[in-house]
Amino acid sequence: MSGKFACPKCGSEGTAPLAQSVAPPPKKNTLWGLMIVFGLVSLFSLHEGYSILSLLFSMPAIGAFTKSQEASDYNEKIWPRKYKAWENGYLCHRCGHHFQLKD
Ligand SMILES: [Zn+2]
Structure with a gap:
């Protein structure tokens, strides 16, 4: 890739560092x-x-376990795809x- 591209909607040309979305997921x-x-x-x-x-005290421990399990699954399985898309x-x-941009 040359580092230059055009917006598919308006045709405006840009370079990769200036136009990349700001914050990662x-x-x-x-x-x-x-x-x-x-x-x-x-x-x-x-x-x-x-x-x-x-x-x-066991109830919040179970709640924290469930939330942590969901967060870990998200971070390991879904977040990498979102980061790649970002x-x-x-x-x-x-x-x-x-x-x-397509590779
Ligand atoms: Zn545009």
Whole structure:
């Protein structure tokens, strides 16, 4: 590729560094640390005989686990495809059209 291209909508010509979209897609945050803290407090409470307290701390631990699992799956399977599309995506500064360059 020569580094020059034209917008498919308005025909405006540009160069790759000036027209590439600004921010890459963000990864999702995981809550593994929170899950560990709540899980440990839950286990400690159960060990000390506070079963109701243990149950109360186990619920956010399970919620943090579920959220973290979903975030990890997104970051490993979906985010790389979005990042690749972002790398090949451009925004025309003349008309605002967002488009992909074909390799
Ligand atoms: Zn354009």
